[in-house]
Amino acid sequence: MTASERKPRLLYLAFYFPPSRASGVYRARATANHFARAGWDVTVLAAPLGFLYDVIGSTDDKLLETVDPQVSVERPELDTFRWEQELQNMSWMRGMMPNVSKRFFEWREAKQFPEPYVSWARSSVVKGLKLHRRKKFDAVLATGNPFGAFAAAWAIGKLARIPYVIDYRDSWTLDLFKDEPAFPPKHPTWKWERRVIDSSAAVVFVNNALRDWHAERYPEAADRMMVVPNGWDPDLLELPPTPEVPAEPQRPLNFSYLGTITTHQPMEEMAEAFRIAREHPALAGAELNLFGHLGFFQQSHLSLLTRLGLNASGKVDPDLDAGLRLRGPVAKTEVSSVYADSDALVFLAAGGRYVTSGKIFEYMxxxxxxxxxxxPDIAAREVLEGYPLWFHADSLDPEKLAQSFIEAGIAARQADPETREAARRHATIFKRDALLAPLEARLRQELSS
Structure with missing residues (x-):
């Protein structure tokens, strides 16, 4: 059977893949599903389940059920030395000489690749080549972070002599929160990034700002750089067939934030702005419901509770009540009910001009x-421009943000069906499959060249 008579085979390196609940997992899930539906034989190399369940405790089992059954998932090994806390699971040498063991481990890892997940990258190369010998792959696609996936794709592509594409769903050498390089000039990360970009068949970014930043630094690869924005997944979001009627004037409004809250987000400004906005008659008694996890790790929630003005149990002093309600995590497959009960949505995002959050597409x-x-200069503006129910202060001043909350609350009560329908039409261009189609076409083109 010739290559033209069989399905093209794709090896997809995606560390954070269901049942992981990391923020990038939805892009990875959608990518694997899209290629499978487009006629590819897809094999995913993902994180070990033990790491997801036992080390970071960050999973959504229902999301795993949404992976196309045609997609094959392999889970190469990861050395969990740096995360191991139980003495009975440690080696004799580490138990007796912990400092020496730690220094040796870090030295060995750094010599190979400057990232904590290098052991998974090594295992992925071994696993990928073994699978390739058994049944040849036609192309490799890797998404980062972790960026060891890029190094593994480079190695597999070089040894198997097949093209590879790297997908920057996150930034490697640019600090998105400071808008400056993430590493000093002579850090080995820069050599690795140039190496994997120089040999790649294509380099993918989530917005134009990130593409331009990298094109300026690697101009010889600029013609191979493309933008594949994040989007929303119709199979995970049940939308009512027609726009809802405006909120009844006699009941308090429900505002909602859905997603993981992290240390980089301006949560204090949000909480203060909502407290101020509730003094307006349109928002009397309104609540801001926070659905999702506090941080990505099991013990990261306590400091975030304090910043939100909540105590260790997630409650607030009634005398200081700012209307925030911590509702806890929601399975991705159940978020539709959250949106159905929300009158308005809050887009709380960190970073500056290079940041586009995946959540905003679903919101729209x-x-x-x-x-x-x-x-004010966040890259998400590119997709929000033209959305008729977008309220923004272009500032993090709580007084100005409060006005945005008030205007959104009034719109929740007064927006007519035509305006709501126009908002949904704006969102249709960001359906995930439509955005991924150029990437799939690019890889098919690589096979025929």
Whole structure:
């Protein structure tokens, strides 16, 4: 059977893949599913389940059920030395000489690749080549972070002599929160990035700002750089067939934030702005419901509770009540009910001009008023421009943000069906399959060249 008579085979390196709940997992899930539906034989190399369940405790089992059954998932080994806390699981040498063992481990890892997940990258190369010998792959696609996936794709592509594409769903050498390089000039990461970009068949970014930043630094690869924005997944979001009626004037409004809250987000400004906005008659008694996890790790929530003005149990002093309600995590397959019960949505985002959050695409698909709480020059503006129910202060000043909350609340009560329908039409261009189609076409083109 010739290559033209069989399905093309794709090896996809995606560390964070279901049942992981990391922020990038939805892009990875959608990519694997899209290629499978487009006629590819897809094999994913993902993180070990033990790491997801036992080390970071960050999973959503229901999301695993949404992976196309045609997709094969392999889970190369990861050395969990740096995360191991139980003495009975440690080696004799580490138990007796912990400092020496730690220094040796870090030295050995850094010599190979400057990232904590290098052992998974090594295992992925071994696993990928073994699978390739058994049944040849036609191309490799890797998504980062971790960026050891890029190094593994480079090695597999070189040894198997097949093209590889790297997908920057996150930034490797640019600090998105400081808008400056993430490493000093002579750090080995720069050599690795140039190496994997120089040999790649294509380099993918989530927005134009990131593409331009990298094109300026690697101009010889600029013609191989492309933008594949994040999007929303219709199979994970049940939308009502027609726009809802405006909120009844007699009941308090429900604002919602859905997603993981992290240390970099301007949560204090959001909480203060909402407290101020509730003094307006339109928002009397309104609540801001926070759905999702506090941080990505099991013990990261306590400091975030304090910044939100909540105590260790997630409660607030009634005398200081700012209307925030911590509702806890929601399975991705159940978020539709959250949106159905929300009058307006809060887009709380960290970072500056290079940041586009995946959540905003889903928000727009609901047709709800959206309040922006983020730096004024964030890259997400590219997709929000033209959304008729977007309310933004272009500032993190709580007084100005409060006005955005008030305007969104009024819109939740007064927006007509035509405006809501126009909002949903704006969101249709960001359906995930439509955005991934150029990437799939690019890889097919590589096979025929």
């Amino acid at each position: 698909a609901t047709g709800r008023p959206i309040v922006s709480v983020h730096a």
